[in-house]
Amino acid sequence: MTQQSLPPAVGNPTPDFSLPDSTGLAVTLSEFRGRSCVVLVFLRGPFWRRHLRRLAEDEPRFRDAAACVIAVAPTTPDAVRDYVARDALPFPVLADPERAVFARYGVASRATSLAQRPGLFIVDADGVVRFAHVRRLRGKLIHGRGAGRGAVHAVLGEDEKSVGAQGSCAPTTCC
Numbered sequence: 130m131t132q133q134s135l136p137p138a139v140g141n142p143t144p145d146f147s148l149p150d151s152t153g154l155a156v157t158l159s160e161f162r163g164r165s166c167v168v169l170v171f172l173r174g175p176f177w178r179r180h181l182r183r184l185a186e187d188e189p190r191f192r193d194a195a196a197c198v199i200a201v202a203p204t205t206p207d208a209v210r211d212y213v214a215r216d217a218l219p220f221p222v223l224a225d226p227e228r229a230v231f232a233r234y235g236v237a238s239r240a241t242s243l244a245q246r247p248g249l250f251i252v253d254a255d256g257v258v259r260f261a262h263v264r265r266l267r268g269k270l271i272h273g274r275g276a277g278r279g280a281v282h283a284v285l286g287e288d289e290k291s292v293g294a295q296g297s298c299a300p301t302t303c304c
Contacts, residue, residue, distance in 0.1 A: 136235035136248070136263045143169070143252050146230045148223035149206045151213035156199065156221050162256045166196040171236040171248035171263075173203060181218055188219045196251075201225050236263050 137143050147157040161167050168191055172180055184198055191198050198220035202209055206224040213222050225231055236248035251260035 134233050134235050137258045139258050139261055142256050144233045148225055150221045151210040167252040168196050168198045169250040170200045185218050203228050
């Protein structure tokens with residue numbers, strides 16, 4: 130079992146990683162440095178497919194803000210391939226069946242907890258965390274219909290009160 134780390138803090142660099150996407154190709158976080166802001170979502174809990182669909186709905190707004198969505202799922206590459214094909218997801222979903230990257234980012238994933246929400250990091254083009262959310266949803270950090278909505282607000286610099294005071298990634302820091 131992989132030991133749980135503390136989440137990278139706002140203002141600190143993100144740990145690099147490589148995981149397979151739905152086609153089996155490795156996606157490495159550092160490949161996005163210098164190119165775009167990354168909305169890194171760790172899917173957890175029993176409703177993560179719903180979170181994927183909501184992120185897909187918001188993907189045009191992320192793209193307009195020069196941000197790329199990368200989702201990390203605690204499942205196998207085969208399961209990821211099925212979800213991406215079924216829901217026609219417009220962003221990479223990476224498989225982390227051993228939850229090693231989850232642990233490096235301090236994001237616990239328990240299949241039995243209904244209170245879990247996605248772990249969320251917004252990373253600027255320099256690889257620095259500009260927003261972090263890994264706790265339970267308590268009505269302050271992320272409002273609306275799941276993490277996708279709150280992440281859009283954080284990336285776009287909209288309604289900062291609804292995304293908390295942990296930092297934000299306005300388009301100027303992402304481009």
